Amino acid sequence: xxxxxxxxxxxxxxxxxxxxxxxxxxxxxxxxxxxxxxxxxxxxxxxxxxxxxxxxxxxxxxxxxxxxxxxxxxxxxxxxxxxxxxxxxxxxxxxxxxxxxxxxxxxxxxxxxxxxxxxxxxxxxxxxxxxxxxxxxxxxxxxxxxxxxxxxxxxxxxxxxxxxxxx
Numbered sequence: 677x678x679x680x681x682x683x684x685x686x687x688x689x690x691x692x693x694x695x696x697x698x699x700x701x702x703x704x705x706x707x708x709x710x711x712x713x714x715x716x717x718x719x720x721x722x723x724x725x726x727x728x729x730x731x732x733x734x735x736x737x738x739x740x741x742x743x744x745x746x747x748x749x750x751x752x753x754x755x756x757x758x759x760x761x762x763x764x765x766x767x768x769x770x771x772x773x774x775x776x777x778x779x780x781x782x783x784x785x786x787x788x789x790x791x792x793x794x795x796x797x798x799x800x801x802x803x804x805x806x807x808x809x810x811x812x813x814x815x816x817x818x819x820x821x822x823x824x825x826x827x828x829x830x831x832x833x834x835x836x837x838x839x840x841x842x843x
Contacts, residue, residue: 708739708740708741708742709739709740709741709742709746709748709753709756710741710742711741711742711743711746711748711756711758712743712758713743713744713745713746713758713760714745714746714758714759714760714761714797714800715760715761715762716760716761716797717743717744717745717746717758717759717760718744718745718760719745719759719760719797721796721797721824721825722744722745722759722760722797722799722824724823724824725759725799725820725821725823725824726745726747726759726820728819728820728823729747729757729817729820730816730817730820732749733749733750733754733755733808733812733813733816733817734808734809734812734813734816736749736750736754736755736808737749737750737751739751739753745758745759745760746758746759750807750808754803754804754807754808755801755802755803755808755813756801756802756803757799757800757801757802757817758799758800759797759798759799759800759824760797760798760799761791761797761798761799761800762798763795763796763797763798764780764791764793764798767780769781769782770783771793771830772814772830773829773830774811774814774815774818775814775815775818775819775822776818776822776826777792777795777814777817777818777821777822777826778792778793778794778826778829778830779791779792779793779801779814780792780793780830781810786804786805786806787802787803787804788802788803788804788805788810789801789802790803790810790813790814792821792824793828793829793830794826794827794828794829794830795821795824795825795826795827796824796827797824799817799821799824801813801817
């Protein structure tokens, strides 16, 4: 439909333009999260996990990030995930198993770093346990993390007691 020069715009056209502008303004309220990608972020094994990530962790909603194999939840970010980090070797750090996925936990103040153990590439989670429950985060991210096949598992003190002796 052609409008003569200087004619008022039809109300429907104004409504569409208003909705489009409102959408741009609303999307500007939650900027893209700047996350440095891990060294092995381009590893194809990260893709199935990234596609399986939940839309929310507790009340924290998934947000867009600016780099491959990364994710963030919450505004401001409560949880940041990076796939393709260095695979942890043997460690004396605490290791927990949640729904079949082992995680090495390094407690910082205030940010904790949780890294999958026995999976290559490894996945790292940064989170503040004072702002979101680590149990919730690990339970919600176990199924996606399990998309990367486990080749090793954590062993504890009780496992070491049953080792054969070298006699």
